[in-house]
Amino acid sequence: xxxxxxxxxxxxxxxxxxxxxxxxxxxxxxxxxxxxxxxxxxxxxxxxxxxxxxxxxxxxxxxxxxxxxxxxxxxxxxxxxxxxxxxxxxxxxxxxxxxxxxxxxxxxxxxxxxxxxxxxxxxxxxxxxxxxxxxxxxxxxxxxxxxxxxxxxxxxxxxxxxxxxxxxxxxxxxxxxxxxxx
Amino acid sequence: xxxxxxxxxxxxxxxxxxxxxxxxxxxxxxxxxxxxxxxxxxxxxxxxxxxxxxxxxxxxxxxxxxxxxxxxxxxxxxxxxxxxxxxxxxxxxxxxxxxxxxxxxxxxxxxxxxxxxxxxxxxxxxxxxxxxxxxxxxxxxxxxxxxxxxxxxxxxxxxxxxxxxxxxxxxxxxxxxxxxxxxxxxxxxxxxxxxxxxxxxxxxxxxxxxxxxxxxxxxxxxxxxxxxxxxxxxxxxxxxxxxxxxxxxxxxx
Numbered sequence: 001x002x003x004x005x006x007x008x009x010x011x012x013x014x015x016x017x018x019x020x021x022x023x024x025x026x027x028x029x030x031x032x033x034x035x036x037x038x039x040x041x042x043x044x045x046x047x048x049x050x051x052x053x054x055x056x057x058x059x060x061x062x063x064x065x066x067x068x069x070x071x072x073x074x075x076x077x078x079x080x081x082x083x084x085x086x087x088x089x090x091x092x093x094x095x096x097x098x099x100x101x102x103x104x105x106x107x108x109x110x111x112x113x114x115x116x117x118x119x120x121x122x123x124x125x126x127x128x129x130x131x132x133x134x135x136x137x138x139x140x141x142x143x144x145x146x147x148x149x150x151x152x153x154x155x156x157x158x159x160x161x162x163x164x165x166x167x168x169x170x171x172x173x174x175x176x177x178x179x180x181x182x
Numbered sequence: 183x184x185x186x187x188x189x190x191x192x193x194x195x196x197x198x199x200x201x202x203x204x205x206x207x208x209x210x211x212x213x214x215x216x217x218x219x220x221x222x223x224x225x226x227x228x229x230x231x232x233x234x235x236x237x238x239x240x241x242x243x244x245x246x247x248x249x250x251x252x253x254x255x256x257x258x259x260x261x262x263x264x265x266x267x268x269x270x271x272x273x274x275x276x277x278x279x280x281x282x283x284x285x286x287x288x289x290x291x292x293x294x295x296x297x298x299x300x301x302x303x304x305x306x307x308x309x310x311x312x313x314x315x316x317x318x319x320x321x322x323x324x325x326x327x328x329x330x331x332x333x334x335x336x337x338x339x340x341x342x343x344x345x346x347x348x349x350x351x352x353x354x355x356x357x358x359x360x361x362x363x364x365x366x367x368x369x370x371x372x373x374x375x376x377x378x379x380x381x382x383x384x385x386x387x388x389x390x391x392x393x394x395x396x397x398x399x400x401x402x403x404x405x406x407x408x409x410x411x412x413x414x415x416x417x418x419x420x421x422x423x424x425x426x427x428x429x430x431x432x433x434x435x
Contacts, residue, residue: 006333010254021249025241039245046249047356079312117235124237138197139229140237145199160199164190171228 013053016061017046023141024065030136031073033125041076045069063143066151070133115174123173130154131166138163183211188218196225244361252356252363255336299360300403300412304396306357307377307414310366316375317353317368327354331365339365339380339409340433347428349376369425376415376425383410391426393419402426406433 028038045068137143149156188211194200212219310316319330324341331338343351349369357366369376389405400422403412
């Protein structure tokens, strides 16, 4: 039978961390693009979070959980790399692409048509890391720039430029997609 | 301000992340630069469309249950058996009269419950064979593996080194069967992995080992000393039976 302070700790952890389960799962789905891998990663994330809950000093629970999830996902990437010998995301190449080239082609007046969530998720899924992660944290998980910086361990300036590039790439992919559909 | 700077800062403007001074600078640039103004309006447009779409995912209930089950629980199951563990009591054939009273329905439930747990055990075995999933604590020393389980489970599984008997202890792992955290002790014979899953049960009776086959794996399950055991492997049935015999002999010794 677990000791009493273990139970109290578990209860505090439950109240603090479980309300963010959907947020954590959402990020995992975008990062891993696979429902069952995401479930495994989220479960592992919560196990690790509980283990380190004693040393948690705040400030915000959400970025802290996201930071743990990222570590779990990185291990999963490494496992996939081992299995396939290459990850299909190539951050290096994307990082070198000039930021503005994507938008030059799109007419200024063009208005994006509303799309169903599935189509948009596909476009987001196709974004390269680390841009996708920053984008999802901001646009879907509603983190502030400072919280994103905490979660990903990068300066706020880096977060800002990654977000700008992520949105430029997403918009370019979106308009290209519409043109194809036309 | 240059266009390059504005094209980054306009996002911070959209997200209300700029202080008043910087916001004024960006707005001043945009007022004088049609290209950046168009970009701002395009991005605002996209943000609006994104906000209207439901892009979040909802965690499956089973995941929530698994995480809940992995937290220390205030009520150990032996004090207040849940409906499910009562069903498992039926499954083990201990409550014969109750079974007769509830008739066919209970029989069907019993079958389903057993099959479901068997299939979960085999899935857990399969999952463990994927690279990096087999072992949480790697050790051939039972005195390292055994204490590793302490505090992670209500009851730590027995960990016995069977190297001398031809089954090498390679480590231990936490797994989830029937929405509960349970211990898995991992052995190897040649290149074959044997996962020994151990869970607590309210039934202290001895139940003789029985082999079942699912998805090409052999699973030998038995009960003893208030614990349920499932040994799963792609070993041939006779070798798996040998493993169980050796394990039980070592437990007695």
